[in-house]
Amino acid sequence: MTTAPxxxxxxxxxxxxxxxxxxxxxxxxxxxxxxxxxxxxxxxxADLLDASVSQLVAQGHEAHGVVVDAADPASVTACAKQAVERLGGLDGLVNNAAITDSGGKTADELDIATWDRVMDVNVRGTWLMTRACRPALRDSGRGAIVNLASDTALWGAPRLLAYVASKGAVIAMTRSLARELGPDAITVNAIAPGLVQVEATRYVPEARHRHYVEQRALSRDQLPDDVTGAVLYALSDLARFVTGQLLAVNGGFVMH
Incomplete structure (x- = not known):
């Protein structure tokens, strides 16, 4: 992964x-x-977090680490409080925390505990973190929220029901939150990446990776750097009049 100047x-x-x-x-x-x-x-x-923060600091960036369980309301509240304290306020929030867990199971095979866990982290966690950060984002006067969805919710990926349903909920929540938070001058948008080459997708069968590459308008693997530009844009002043929108960033696998 390269770092832009x-x-x-x-x-x-x-x-x-x-x-x-x-x-x-x-x-x-x-x-x-x-x-x-x-x-x-x-x-x-926490173990991975310390190393990641140290890497960013070594690159000359200001970075702080906070341990959080996105499914735990108390943990989320504490996380938002620590973030505001360490930065002196908050201008942007990227709701990226999510789990898959249901990969490979059919709707009949999916167990209730897995369904609930995915919804707790991906859906409730997005809501809880947004709620906890809203006061600081409002005080900023230029608050921006980016919710990470997934293009699986746009084409209906099979054997991934809990995850797909959770990301569909994130898309719907984004639109509702955009209207609710608009009076606070807070923008809320969603980014829907395709299948990105990261640690979390290593479980995906190679055949699925090939299918994505073959069906994309831009026929190659999707890398993390392919998604970062959309997030930077949504958090910047370039997007101050853009809210409630979904941007699919997947090389043209799904054209939304």
Whole structure:
């Protein structure tokens, strides 16, 4: 993964990124730092989080780590509070924390405990973090939220029901939240990546990866850096009049 040179696009913006210890979340945090933002990385994995924060600091970025369980309301509230304290406020939130867990199981095979866990993290966690960060984002006067959805919710990926349903809910929540938070001058948008080459997708069968590549208008693997630009845009002043929108970033696998 490459790091872009420092830019003024998000200079001194204060941004919290969840699920940021690795994968897409870390790529977002790294790109934010490279574009002048001050970043808090939040994740459940304390061991990975420390290493990721250290890497960003070594690259010359301001980065802080906060351990959070996105499914736990008390943990989410504490995370938002720590982020605001460490950054002196909050201008942006990237709701990236999510789990898959249901991959490979049919709707008949999916168990209730797995369904509930996916919904708790992916859907309730997005709502809880948004609720916890809203006051600081409102006080900023230029607050921006980016919710990570998935193009699986646009084409209906099979054997992934809980995850697909959760990401469909995130898309719907984005539109509702955009209307609710609009009076606070907070924008809320969703990004729907395709199948990205990160640690979290290593379980996906090679045949599924090939299918994605073959069916994309841009016929190649999707990398984390392919998604970061959309997130930077949505958090920047370039998108101050863009809200309630869904941007599919998948090389043309789904054209939305």
């Amino acid at each position: 420092h830019s003024a696009l998000l200079q001194d913006r204060r941004v919290l990124v969840t699920g940021a210890a690795r994968g897409l979340g870390f790529a977002f945090a790294q790109a934010l730092g490279a574009n002048g933002a001050r970043v808090v990385l939040a994740d459940l994995r």
